[in-house]
Amino acid sequence: MSQIVSRSISALFPKQRWSRTLELTAAWLMLLCALPMGLVFALIIKLQDGGPVFYRGTRLGKDRKLFTLYKFRTLVPNAEAIIGANLLKPSQQLETPFGKFLRDTHLDELPQVLCVIKGDMALIGPRPERPAVYETMCREIPFYDHRFRVAPGMLGYSQLFTPHGTDKRIRSFIDNVYINRRRLHSDLLFFFQASLVLTQRLVRHCWRLLKITGGRVMFGQQWSERRHTRRHKPRYAKVHIQCQPPVQGHIVNITYDAMLIALSHPLENPEAELELVLRTHFIRKARFRTKLCRVRGTVISARSTPEEPHCYLVRIAEATPLNRYFLSKYFMS
Structure with a gap:
């Protein structure tokens, strides 16, 4: 019934x-x-x-x-x-x-x-x-x-x-x-x-x-000369460069097509194409999670500061659709 x-x-x-x-x-x-x-x-x-x-x-x-x-x-x-x-x-x-x-x-x-x-x-x-x-x-x-x-x-x-x-x-x-x-x-x-x-x-x-x-009110025109592409500063983002010898470091900031990385040692051959493995970790639903992303890149320029003596601006030359998705979601959000 x-x-x-x-x-x-x-x-x-x-x-x-x-x-x-x-x-x-x-x-x-x-x-x-x-x-x-x-x-x-x-x-x-x-x-x-x-x-x-x-x-x-x-x-x-x-x-x-x-x-x-x-x-x-x-x-x-x-x-x-x-x-x-x-x-x-x-x-x-x-x-x-x-x-x-x-x-x-x-x-x-x-x-x-x-x-x-x-x-x-x-x-x-x-x-x-x-x-x-x-x-x-x-x-x-x-x-x-x-x-x-x-x-x-x-x-x-x-x-x-x-x-x-x-x-x-x-x-x-x-x-x-x-x-x-x-x-x-x-x-x-x-x-x-x-x-x-x-x-x-x-x-x-x-x-x-x-x-x-x-900022525009306080600093006038200086503030208006900002980049059109927004730079993200990911926390806990590490980078491992697969070369001989391998070099590790962290990501200082990143955009859609380039990233600034600080390394523990200088690159022996900065003109060569780089294979980079990016790693970040985060907590979701009370669990510690790690996400990896693999990309290829080329060095645009080398920079140095007293705090970070081995910095490189790297253009992201190649990434698979899945790695591009990981890059945007976990390293640029």
Whole structure:
């Protein structure tokens, strides 16, 4: 008898209906709460360079149906013509000053709430792909098309928990795991977890922005001559160079394409290509963990200070997609 009642309730209130109702409720609440902030963002973007406030782009949705995606514009007006079917690289420097803040905090994606309300997107799901990127980079990836079984999401596992520029194969694997295990309660849990992560990221970037603004006031133009590529200073990051004899040291700072390393001994042949093994450790879920990353590099210049007499600036010349992912996630976050 209980099974009959349960089936009757499921027929009257299917999971899809509950999920869509909760999704619409959350989307309308987000739209109402974000509207004042969105108006401020629109004013800043317009005053910044006079270009359009919103970016409109064609994306592949469920069953590969095309739809129009909306974002706050974060790049210079002619950026799409420059990027083409490729992905944005930090070295291209196409982000506007305010656009970089929006991209780092994912606030540029707030207008996609409209896509959720229209039914083109879901709150949670794999991120929508540009048709040109799909054709050139993704079509041949095994099981990549699995994502088109569901609506693309405003928030996605691979987007939130992997750095910008992570290889498409890695992101596809993460998205497919999520799709296969998708449940209503797991969606709710992920939504609250994502909200917490994004709030922490917003607070961290606002604090950094305040420090930069304060520095400009205190130091004038000297502070404004900062590098476009942000340098990260990883803690507990060691480096082992596989040469004869082997040399060890630590990472002073690192960017997407270069790192400054301090070694215990000078390199005997700094002109040769280096094989570097990077190691860092951290605590997760009360357990001590170690992560290794293997890359190849070439020395750009040698430096010395009283504290670090054997420093070298190394250009990262080669890394596999998996090692590039490890580098971004564990050494640059």
